Amino acid sequence: MSARTAPLPWTGFRCRGVSVRYDGRNGGLAALEDVSFAVEDGEFVCVVGPSGCGKTTLLKVVAGLLRPDSGEVVFAGGRPRNALVFQEHGVFPWMNVLDNVAFGLEMQGVGRRERRERAFAFIESVGLGGFARSWPHELSVGMRQRVGIARAFVSDVDLLLLDEPFGSLDAQTRRVLQEDLLRLWRDHRKLVVFVTHDIEEAVLLGDRVLVMSGRPGRVLEDIPIPLVRPRGTSPREESAAREIRWHIWRRLEGDVRRDLAIAG
Amino acid sequence: MPAAVALGGLALWELLVRTGAVGPLWFPPPTRIVARLGELSASGELARHLGATLGRLLPGVVLGGVPGLLLGLSMGMSTRLRTVVDPFVAALHPVPKLAILPLVMVLVGIGETSKVLLVAIAAFFPMVINAMAGVRQISPLYFEVAENYGARRPQVLRRVVLPATLPLALSGLRLALNSGFGATIGSEIVTARDGLGAMMWLAWEVLRVPDIYAALVVICIIGVGFNKLVLLLLSRLAPWQPERHKAP
Numbered sequence: 127m128s129a130r131t132a133p134l135p136w137t138g139f140r141c142r143g144v145s146v147r148y149d150g151r152n153g154g155l156a157a158l159e160d161v162s163f164a165v166e167d168g169e170f171v172c173v174v175g176p177s178g179c180g181k182t183t184l185l186k187v188v189a190g191l192l193r194p195d196s197g198e199v200v201f202a203g204g205r206p207r208n209a210l211v212f213q214e215h216g217v218f219p220w221m222n223v224l225d226n227v228a229f230g231l232e233m234q235g236v237g238r239r240e241r242r243e244r245a246f247a248f249i250e251s252v253g254l255g256g257f258a259r260s261w262p263h264e265l266s267v268g269m270r271q272r273v274g275i276a277r278a279f280v281s282d283v284d285l286l287l288l289d290e291p292f293g294s295l296d297a298q299t300r301r302v303l304q305e306d307l308l309r310l311w312r313d314h315r316k317l318v319v320f321v322t323h324d325i326e327e328a329v330l331l332g333d334r335v336l337v338m339s340g341r342p343g344r345v346l347e348d349i350p351i352p353l354v355r356p357r358g359t360s361p362r363e364e365s366a367a368r369e370i371r372w373h374i375w376r377r378l379e380g381d382v383r384r385d386l387a388i389a390g
Numbered sequence: 391m392p393a394a395v396a397l398g399g400l401a402l403w404e405l406l407v408r409t410g411a412v413g414p415l416w417f418p419p420p421t422r423i424v425a426r427l428g429e430l431s432a433s434g435e436l437a438r439h440l441g442a443t444l445g446r447l448l449p450g451v452v453l454g455g456v457p458g459l460l461l462g463l464s465m466g467m468s469t470r471l472r473t474v475v476d477p478f479v480a481a482l483h484p485v486p487k488l489a490i491l492p493l494v495m496v497l498v499g500i501g502e503t504s505k506v507l508l509v510a511i512a513a514f515f516p517m518v519i520n521a522m523a524g525v526r527q528i529s530p531l532y533f534e535v536a537e538n539y540g541a542r543r544p545q546v547l548r549r550v551v552l553p554a555t556l557p558l559a560l561s562g563l564r565l566a567l568n569s570g571f572g573a574t575i576g577s578e579i580v581t582a583r584d585g586l587g588a589m590m591w592l593a594w595e596v597l598r599v600p601d602i603y604a605a606l607v608v609i610c611i612i613g614v615g616f617n618k619l620v621l622l623l624l625s626r627l628a629p630w631q632p633e634r635h636k637a638p
Contacts, residue, residue, distance in 0.1 A: 191534055210538045215531055220553035220630045229549075233539040263632040281539065 138317065139188070139285075140164040143197035145342075146183050156342035157183040160197070163336055163345055170311055170318045172328035174374060175338030176382045181321040184343065185210060185287045188319060208285035209278035213293045216274045217262045223249060224258040226273050230281025248280045249273075252306060268299035272306070279310055286311075288320045292327070304331060308355070325374050329367050330357055337374055340381030347377055418600045426600040427607060435589075440608060442584040446502065447567075447574045450509025455566045458517025459559060465518070466525020467551065479518055487512040487569070488576040495581070505577045512573035513566035520562025524555035557628050564620040571613060 146158040157180040165171050173181050186192035188199055189210050199205075209230060210216070217226050224242060225232075227249055231241035249255055252272055262270050271291055278286050288307075292300040308331065311318055322328050328335045329351060337347040351370060353363050400420045406412040407419040414422070430436035465472040487508060494511075495504045532554065536546050578587025586605045593601035624631075 186534075189538055191537060207540075208538070210535070212531060212535070215529060216535050218532060218535070218550070218553075220556075220628070221549075222630075230539045232549075233536075233541050233545060261630040263630065 138164065138166040138169070139199055139201045141184075141188070141197070141199050144184070144187055144194045144199065145196045146180065146187060146192065146194050158187070158194070159342040159344050161338075161343065161345055162197075163348060165317060165319065168315050168317055170308075170320065170331060170333045171336060172332030172334070173319065173321045173336045173338060174323065174325055174328040174378075175343060176340045176378060176385055177323050178385065179338045179340050179381075180343030181323075181338060182289050184338075185289050185319065185321055188285075189287050206284035207282065208287055209281055209283040211271075211274045211278050211286070211288045211291045213290040214267065214271070217270050217277075219262050222259050222261055223254060223265070223273050226262065227277045227280055230277055230283070234281070245276075245280050248276055252276055252310075266299075268295050268303060271295065271303060275303075275307060275310070279314055279316075284316060286316045286318045288318065290322055291320075293322070293324075300327075307331070312355075325371050325378075329353075329371050329374070335370075335374065337377050339378075340385045347374075349374065416599060418603060423600050423603045423607065427604045430601070430604055436604070436608065439584055439586050439589040439605070440612075442582070442588075443574055443578065443586045444612075446505045446509055446578075446585065447570055450506045450574065451513040451563075451566055451570045453506065454510030454513035454570070455517045455563060458514040458566070459521050459562070462518040462521025462559075462562070463525055463551065463555065466522045466555070472522070479515065483515040483519065487573045488580070491577055491580060500581055505574065505582065508577050509570040509573045513570040516565035516569055517559075517562045520558050520565065521555060524558030524562070525551055527558065528554045553628075553630075557624060557631060560620055560624045560627070563623075564617060567616040567620070568613065571609075571616070575609065 141161055141163050144158055144161040145156070148155045148157055161180075161184060173184065175181055183192065187194050189208050190199075190205050191210075218229070221229065224245055228236075228241040228245035231244060232238075236244070246255070246258055249258060252275075254269065254272060254276065257265060257269065262273065265273070275288075275291065291307075292303055295303065304327065307318075320328075320331055332351050335349045335351060336345055337349065338344065339346050349370065353367055357367070358364060403412075403417070404419045404421060407414050407417055418426075427436070461475070465475055490511065491504070491508055494508050498504050498507060528550065532550050533546065536550050541549065574585070575587040575590075578585035579591045580587075582588040586609055590602050590605045593599070593605070
């Protein structure tokens, strides 16, 4: 089922010629160069590229945390409420699970009682109910990441920006959290931009995959993923997916090898 | 285990004195020191000295620690302020605090004020440095998360900066108490007529060696007590810290 079928407030946006340079001792570093793409309502867009290609920078620009040196991000009705989910450590260690999940609501001025009720209802629905009073350090990495994602969904955002959220998880945990995320996305209909360096993950999750080059990051290709959801259920779909993954890898391989050569 | 080592050491000490291997005048046996502590407690003399010492130490630590905390937090948050103030902190912090007692006495007189002020100065620096370090060690990620969810400056302060700084600020308090304690005893040795430092000095003048040891024992106990107190505060106020990050 596609998320695009339901009428939604238009939360799509357009990146136009976005470039970002970081100042440095050696004259600075171009992180993004002339990045342009458009994202539509309710889409699940994956951004894939070699590490260090400016994917995180791109998310920060979209989130409004970083001003691009040139170019712009245009939203239909002004920048919508958005939430960034980081790879790790985005959960505050000094707040328990409940307060962490309720943090977005707290910042929106939702009263203590209401925000706790809403946060609790949500964490119960994702199976963290028994850990509402736990400290983050008492949780596994996967559970902490669930907390971060729950916080984003509870906070009534229209745009969800995920920065390699499952990058540090073991394969099985990742699998479960991917399914969680897809279910939440289906139920809550948010626009999702999901950054990953994992091609398989990108093809499994995205409606579209933006392939980015090595530093400075540019959009090499914008690939629609025409596979029906839930994915990975039929052999024929799997062979189509494999072909897309192969295609993406061919686009990236040169940059990855180049970066390794420079690093070595 | 440490208790066993201490008891063993004391037993050895007692034995060496009793057998005449060590002179009892300079090394009174532990039993003698304990007895003397009992006498000093009973007469109320110990309480008087202890009260005087704490009466300088605690107000001094508050007087120096609170501004130190506030300045340290501000320096942690403002690069501009840090750039201006940090060189002065770096220059003044290593100065032995007792070395400025003469100057302090010239400025405010030889009374209680000079001693409390000296303690305040001694407590001020560790507090500044730790509070500043506490803010600076906060991962920029947490600020980004807060900003991303629309936190304003007061909310960032209350929900991110203060809780994240708390553990290091408390270890600053611990250092401030130790440093202030040193300044208290030192200034009492130099100028006071009461307080544990003065008690030791008077005991030396009349060669009442057991009194010196008795005062040292009390100083040790108070010092250990402060450390325990701060650790208790830490586990109460920052229960979110994983065990391995807690000070032993």
